[in-house]
Amino acid sequence: MKLAQLLECLAASEVSGDAGIEIKSLCYDSRKVAPGALFFALRGVKSDGTEFVEAAVKGGAVAIVADRPCACAGVTVVTVPDARLAMSLMAAAFYGTPTRGIPVVGITGTNGKTTTTYLVEGIMEKVGVPAAVLGTISYRFAATDIPAPNTTPESVDLQRILRELVDLGARGAVMEVSSHSLEQRRADGCLFDVALFTNLTRDHLDYHLDMESYFNSKLRLFTDLLTPSSEKPLRRAVVNLDDPFGPRIAEQASAPVLTYSLTGKADISVAETEFSVDGIRCRIETPVGEISLASELLGRFNLYNILAAVGAGLALGYSKEAIRAGIEGHKRVPGRLERVESEEGITVLVDYAHTGDALENVLATISELKTDRIITIFGCGGDRDKGKRPVMGEIAARYSDLAVITSDNPRTEDPQAILEDVRAGILPLGLREYSLEELAAGLHEKGFATIESRRAAIRAALLAARPGDIVLLAGKGHEDYQIVGTEKFHFDDREEAAAALKLRG
Ligand SMILES: CC(=O)N[C@H]1[C@@H](OP(=O)(O)OP(=O)(O)OC[C@H]2O[C@@H](n3ccc(=O)[nH]c3=O)[C@H](O)[C@@H]2O)O[C@H](CO)[C@@H](O)[C@@H]1O[C@H](C)C(=O)N[C@@H](C)C(=O)N[C@H](CCC(=O)O)C(=O)O
Numbered sequence: 001m002k003l004a005q006l007l008e009c010l011a012a013s014e015v016s017g018d019a020g021i022e023i024k025s026l027c028y029d030s031r032k033v034a035p036g037a038l039f040f041a042l043r044g045v046k047s048d049g050t051e052f053v054e055a056a057v058k059g060g061a062v063a064i065v066a067d068r069p070c071a072c073a074g075v076t077v078v079t080v081p082d083a084r085l086a087m088s089l090m091a092a093a094f095y096g097t098p099t100r101g102i103p104v105v106g107i108t109g110t111n112g113k114t115t116t117t118y119l120v121e122g123i124m125e126k127v128g129v130p131a132a133v134l135g136t137i138s139y140r141f142a143a144t145d146i147p148a149p150n151t152t153p154e155s156v157d158l159q160r161i162l163r164e165l166v167d168l169g170a171r172g173a174v175m176e177v178s179s180h181s182l183e184q185r186r187a188d189g190c191l192f193d194v195a196l197f198t199n200l201t202r203d204h205l206d207y208h209l210d211m212e213s214y215f216n217s218k219l220r221l222f223t224d225l226l227t228p229s230s231e232k233p234l235r236r237a238v239v240n241l242d243d244p245f246g247p248r249i250a251e252q253a254s255a256p257v258l259t260y261s262l263t264g265k266a267d268i269s270v271a272e273t274e275f276s277v278d279g280i281r282c283r284i285e286t287p288v289g290e291i292s293l294a295s296e297l298l299g300r301f302n303l304y305n306i307l308a309a310v311g312a313g314l315a316l317g318y319s320k321e322a323i324r325a326g327i328e329g330h331k332r333v334p335g336r337l338e339r340v341e342s343e344e345g346i347t348v349l350v351d352y353a354h355t356g357d358a359l360e361n362v363l364a365t366i367s368e369l370k371t372d373r374i375i376t377i378f379g380c381g382g383d384r385d386k387g388k389r390p391v392m393g394e395i396a397a398r399y400s401d402l403a404v405i406t407s408d409n410p411r412t413e414d415p416q417a418i419l420e421d422v423r424a425g426i427l428p429l430g431l432r433e434y435s436l437e438e439l440a441a442g443l444h445e446k447g448f449a450t451i452e453s454r455r456a457a458i459r460a461a462l463l464a465a466r467p468g469d470i471v472l473l474a475g476k477g478h479e480d481y482q483i484v485g486t487e488k489f490h491f492d493d494r495e496e497a498a499a500a501l502k503l504r505g
């Protein structure tokens with residue numbers, strides 16, 4: 001494609017050099033540049049892309065886009081007000097705007113994005129719209145499953161992947177849109193029909209600095225994303241009114257809003273609910289009538305995800321029947337309260353919760369289900385935030401009949417030292433501390449244990465469990481590895497739990 005053609009999608013640009021040159025690829029990293037590429041010099045957290053212009057040209061770049069003066073002999077230089085925004089819009093144009101003409105749902109929020117994307121995918125499937133799904137777990141469509149280094153890929157990668165999946169037959173798209181990506185304008189260039197807000201809790205403040213900036217990043221999905229053309233502005237916003245930030249999003253959204261709530265007045269609300277270890281049964285009131293459904297998803301926060309998906313389905317104009325069937329038949333969400341089959345009536349759940357907040361959230365949800373005892377196996381990563389260790393210890397012990405502290409990617413730290421940091425949060429509770437041998441003899445009173453090997457911990461916990469108990473394996477979720485030192489070993493909580501259940505005989 002000619003550079004001049006690509007420039008048509010930008011409102012402002014200044015070109016020095018030949019705009020008639022052919023652009024063969026787009027690139028934002030000089031280490032990956034190919035001959036004929038257009039190189040975007042981006043401002044980064046660690047470095048400044050303009051420092052790599054020479055390297056990019058050496059690698060074959062034929063033109064540069066930058067938002068600061070950046071002279072480079074022999075290549076065309078395009079100066080724009082915002083290089084990241086220009087990159088998004090030009091990437092969409094380069095890949096033929098893959099989101100044009102298909103329904104596209106963008107989901108943002110601190111929690112619930114992954115689960116909600118899977119539910120919306122299920123609904124789309126029921127109306128004959130096979131959808132591409134992009135998020136934390138992978139970027140996928142049909143048999144194509146591309147590993148996801150980021151929740152929302154960089155715009156050049158995002159548009160390329162969307163093009164690939166649409167060419168494979170995707171007729172819709174459901175995307176998790178992270179706050180980082182909104183701040184860095186990775187999603188401008190996507191034509192969203194529906195923007196959905198789940199919730200906003202404290203997270204990522206190392207990057208966004210304060211809650212207000214974090215909120216403002218999320219808000220961009222509902223207000224001022226730019227697209228290569230104005231052909232399809234946002235059609236509908238779907239907003240969780242129970243979150244304190246929800247009403248602010250609803251007020252400022254640029255499209256008509258569909259609200260949902262579990263506790264108050266909203267367009268979508270719940271008339272009846274029943275939570276159990278088998279799932280959720282509920283009767284949902286919507287502007288087009290009631291939807292009664294049963295889902296295998298567990299707990300209150302998944303009811304929020306269901307309401308969000310109902311909102312997306314209604315916003316797209318789908319029937320109540322398709323919405324019900326899509327949610328009831330949804331696919332397993334890897335590592336999000338994912339069940340491991342047990343024939344003995346023990347509910348074994350694998351969840352990705354690896355922060356204090358997430359762990360408390362999951363445990364509070366599980367506690368609402370009618371069960372016997374709760375056993376939690378968890379750990380904290382090495383070479384990462386040490387402050388959360390005692391906090392997670394205290395939370396796990398408070399909610400559980402048995403909390404088993406174990407390893408979760410110790411990396412280059414001494415695993416025992418990490419376990420000690422977690423244990424320090426439990427000791428003040430004065431609970432009984434079980435040794436491995438004592439645990440083998442049975443769990444007689446509330447307590448905790450410290451078992452360094454995650455495999456041994458899972459086995460000990462599952463041997464101590466009895467029918468009616470819930471056993472939560474927290475932290476790893478869909479991850480299938482354990483990092484010890486600098487080595488990565490295969491380790492999958494779901495496989496380990498299945499093997500441990502077999503040992504019960
Ligand atoms: C903190 C953050 O978001 N970083 C993003 C940022 O990287 P950076 O600022 O560190 O880049 P940098 O190293 O300073 O380099 C600046 C520029 O020079 C380029 N460069 C650098 C070195 C070189 O030799 N040559 C070269 O061209 C880099 O490719 C970059 O374009 O700009 C890069 C290019 O746009 C992004 O790829 C990168 O995302 C990294 C991969 C990342 O991990 N981001 C995470 C935090 C993220 O986005 N997470 C969210 C989900 C969060 C959640 O919900 O959990 C996500 O959507 O995944």
Ligand SMILES: Nc1ncnc2c1ncn2[C@@H]1O[C@H](COP(=O)(O)OP(=O)(O)OP(=O)(O)O)[C@@H](O)[C@H]1O
Binds near residue numbers: 109112302304
């Ligand atoms: N609506 C919700 N509110 C609060 N917590 C939730 C909600 N939905 C899921 N969770 C829990 O939060 C964690 C993340 O869930 P999920 O993966 O669906 O969200 P996410 O926004 O995609 O987060 P991530 O990008 O970290 O995967 C899991 O531990 C899950 O059990």
